[in-house]
Amino acid sequence: MTNDRKCRWGILGSAGIAQKNWQAMAHAENAELVAVASRDQAKAREFIERCAAQVPLAQAPDAVGGYDELLARDDVDAIYLPLPTGLRTEWALKVAQAGKHLLCEKPCGTSLEEVERMVEACERAGVQFMDGVMFMHSDRLAKVREVMEDERTIGDLRRIATQFSFWAPEDFLTQNIRMHSDLEPHGCLGDLGWYAIRFILWAMKYQEPKAVTGRLLNASGRSDSPHPVPTEFSGELLFDGVSASFYCSFLTEHQQFAHLSGSKGNLRIDDFVLPYFGNRLGFVSSNARFDCEVCDFRMERREAHHQVDEYASSHSTAQETKLFRTFSGLVLKGETDPHWPQITLLTQRLMMACMESAQKQGKEITID
Amino acid sequence: MTNDRKCRWGILGSAGIAQKNWQAMAHAENAELVAVASRDQAKAREFIERCAAQVPLAQAPDAVGGYDELLARDDVDAIYLPLPTGLRTEWALKVAQAGKHLLCEKPCGTSLEEVERMVEACERAGVQFMDGVMFMHSDRLAKVREVMEDERTIGDLRRIATQFSFWAPEDFLTQNIRMHSDLEPHGCLGDLGWYAIRFILWAMKYQEPKAVTGRLLNASGRSDSPHPVPTEFSGELLFDGVSASFYCSFLTEHQQFAHLSGSKGNLRIDDFVLPYFGNRLGFVSSNARFDCEVCDFRMERREAHHQVDEYASSHSTAQETKLFRTFSGLVLKGETDPHWPQITLLTQRLMMACMESAQKQGKEITID
Numbered sequence: 001m002t003n004d005r006k007c008r009w010g011i012l013g014s015a016g017i018a019q020k021n022w023q024a025m026a027h028a029e030n031a032e033l034v035a036v037a038s039r040d041q042a043k044a045r046e047f048i049e050r051c052a053a054q055v056p057l058a059q060a061p062d063a064v065g066g067y068d069e070l071l072a073r074d075d076v077d078a079i080y081l082p083l084p085t086g087l088r089t090e091w092a093l094k095v096a097q098a099g100k101h102l103l104c105e106k107p108c109g110t111s112l113e114e115v116e117r118m119v120e121a122c123e124r125a126g127v128q129f130m131d132g133v134m135f136m137h138s139d140r141l142a143k144v145r146e147v148m149e150d151e152r153t154i155g156d157l158r159r160i161a162t163q164f165s166f167w168a169p170e171d172f173l174t175q176n177i178r179m180h181s182d183l184e185p186h187g188c189l190g191d192l193g194w195y196a197i198r199f200i201l202w203a204m205k206y207q208e209p210k211a212v213t214g215r216l217l218n219a220s221g222r223s224d225s226p227h228p229v230p231t232e233f234s235g236e237l238l239f240d241g242v243s244a245s246f247y248c249s250f251l252t253e254h255q256q257f258a259h260l261s262g263s264k265g266n267l268r269i270d271d272f273v274l275p276y277f278g279n280r281l282g283f284v285s286s287n288a289r290f291d292c293e294v295c296d297f298r299m300e301r302r303e304a305h306h307q308v309d310e311y312a313s314s315h316s317t318a319q320e321t322k323l324f325r326t327f328s329g330l331v332l333k334g335e336t337d338p339h340w341p342q343i344t345l346l347t348q349r350l351m352m353a354c355m356e357s358a359q360k361q362g363k364e365i366t367i368d
Numbered sequence: 369m370t371n372d373r374k375c376r377w378g379i380l381g382s383a384g385i386a387q388k389n390w391q392a393m394a395h396a397e398n399a400e401l402v403a404v405a406s407r408d409q410a411k412a413r414e415f416i417e418r419c420a421a422q423v424p425l426a427q428a429p430d431a432v433g434g435y436d437e438l439l440a441r442d443d444v445d446a447i448y449l450p451l452p453t454g455l456r457t458e459w460a461l462k463v464a465q466a467g468k469h470l471l472c473e474k475p476c477g478t479s480l481e482e483v484e485r486m487v488e489a490c491e492r493a494g495v496q497f498m499d500g501v502m503f504m505h506s507d508r509l510a511k512v513r514e515v516m517e518d519e520r521t522i523g524d525l526r527r528i529a530t531q532f533s534f535w536a537p538e539d540f541l542t543q544n545i546r547m548h549s550d551l552e553p554h555g556c557l558g559d560l561g562w563y564a565i566r567f568i569l570w571a572m573k574y575q576e577p578k579a580v581t582g583r584l585l586n587a588s589g590r591s592d593s594p595h596p597v598p599t600e601f602s603g604e605l606l607f608d609g610v611s612a613s614f615y616c617s618f619l620t621e622h623q624q625f626a627h628l629s630g631s632k633g634n635l636r637i638d639d640f641v642l643p644y645f646g647n648r649l650g651f652v653s654s655n656a657r658f659d660c661e662v663c664d665f666r667m668e669r670r671e672a673h674h675q676v677d678e679y680a681s682s683h684s685t686a687q688e689t690k691l692f693r694t695f696s697g698l699v700l701k702g703e704t705d706p707h708w709p710q711i712t713l714l715t716q717r718l719m720m721a722c723m724e725s726a727q728k729q730g731k732e733i734t735i736d
Binding site for chain 2: 016053167249276286293298363
């Protein structure tokens with residue numbers, strides 16, 4: 001395998017979210033988009049034309065009619081799977097059976113068992129499994145870890161507080177697939193809470209919490225949904241010596257903060273999921289100092305701003321480019337990294353435990 | 369009563385926290401500190417000398433030996449009561465019986481019944497009752513309310529997230545009165561959570577939540593404490609259509625954020641309790657915009673910074689000065705404002721409900 005070989009990608013489904021990844025693959029020098037499949041070939045063609053008009057590729061990918069046709073191709077190494085969660089398991093298993101590597105959107109499954117089956121199928125086939133959490137690939141995380149471990153900024157971590165939300169307009173709440181319980185049964189918990197749980201796990205180096213709690217604050221569904229789905233959800237992950245809260249919502253406008261607080265100070269990321277456009281990615285640490293001198297009480301703000309040389313969406317240095325670069329690199333090396341499926345399984349397990357807690361009115365669910 | 373009359377203050381107890389209020393009274397043009405009482409007159413004298421050396425008063429207050437002696441004085445209109453919570457009720461009742469107005473440190477009582485007795489005693493005596501939450505008197509709150517109600521920044525409020533904590537050194541954990549369950553049975557919940565609950569209630573215009581939850585994350589006590597006290601606590605207040613989380617801790621270094629998130633955007637205060645020194649008091653609002661154009665996904669940061677012409681601790685415009693100015697103004701007008709005891713009672717009630725929830729492993733406690 002020479003250095004100029006590229007990982008050849010196929011997109012299974014022509015969802016809007018996949019358009020972002022067209023550009024990410026174009027930016028990743030070791031990736032090449034070979035084919036886009038839709039059940040209807042005309043839709044795949046439209047998707048390709050729309051994307052190529054904005055971001056032309058050296059060679060236009062093929063428009064494939066039907067998912068099985070995509071999986072039968074010899075010139076595809078890896079599949080990006082953006083289908084709705086409820087339809088994903090069937091196709092994830094076929095991807096593995098076809099011997100293709102699998103980049104799977106999140107939440108990966110509607111149950112832990114589904115994800116276990118996907119991951120086992122990938123293991124048996126010797127292909128890489130990875131979920132689509134893009135911030136995992138940002139250089140910012142390494143910088144955050146460096147500050148977390150410098151022993152003077154945060155000290156011993158005690159508390160993590162996260163929030164990720166967006167305000168869904170009426171047509172989302174009545175028509176979007178994320179409001180249908182067969183397709184996305186975990187609603188905002190799957191769509192947004194997944195990122196919060198993952199970030200918390202990352203901060204905790206994938207230690208398992210002792211227990212979790214979850215509270216369903218709101219739920220609704222579009223008219224053809226068999227059940228309501230969570231539209232507003234809060235929870236807490238309880239580790240030894242550290243607790244972590246999260247809130248996610250389709251009813252609350254854009255918010256994506258993460259605070260890490262410890263015995264010596266704290267660190268805040270304002271945009272931990274989707275970095276703000278046009279900025280080098282950054283975060284703020286703070287070690288305020290409280291001075292008392294008889295009648296004078298002074299709380300001094302002592303902030304430090306940290307940045308990495310990485311830019312947001314659509315940029316060649318963006319985290320989604322790095323995701324495709326990392327994944328493609330594994331494929332080209334012919335190695336699989338078991339870390340990625342492991343953290344997907346843990347995230348799914350905790351998300352399910354949060355749902356279980358919510359069904360029991362916030363009762364603490366022990367994690368064994 | 370002429371304009372140059374001042375409200376004449378006595379401090380009952382010579383706790384360190386009262387030193388800050390020496391300066392606040394010196395700054396409030398309608399307040400005058402007349403006497404400081406300690407059980408031991410020498411201690412009162414030392415307190416006065418220490419404060420006067422830094423902030424001299426036109427006329428030095430008297431050093432009074434014994435609390436009863438202070439309450440017997442005819443030249444005192446109002447009492448500031450910084451005694452530990454567990455000792456406070458007895459003296460609060462005596463303050464009212466002596467016909468003096470009462471500014472009471474928080475948490476006001478060890479139980480709701482205690483605070484009800486204090487408030488009733490003040491009502492019968494026709495004197496003002498108010499608790500010592502200084503941020504209630506900051507001009508910043510009015511500005512926050514203005515932004516909350518402008519209909520474009522936050523929209524409909526959905527979520528409040530607050531945290532207030534400081535890292536207590538070893539000698540605090542082993543010697544401070546806040547680690548003794550007879551003196552301060554609610555530990556960090558009383559000392560820090562009180563502010564979070566009050567801020568949330570303020571944001572909600574004192575609407576009662578439907579239910580609250582509380583979780584005791586850590587507890588300990590100094591060696592002579594009959595019981596452990598909370599040292600780390602989290603909770604959630606559940607209103608109709610709005611939920612509010614809080615976290616407070618003696619084990620986590622300084623943090624005092626409040627996020628208000630709604631259907632259109634959000635607002636963040638970094639220092640909602642103790643404003644950062646040397647800054648005009650401020651906060652940040654944000655209405656990020658997510659733009660998708662085929663392959664380009666842009667999350668645009670759109671922040672606005674708001675400030676009021678008010679400075680932090682030790683300044684003549686500081687919130688603690690305004691507390692003494694407001695209270696003194698009520699006394700001089702000869703009116704009592706029932707709003708202040710009402711919000712103390714509601715805060716105490718919810719704090720006790722959070723404790724009850726924590727004792728029941730986080731079970732939701734309904735508020736009738």
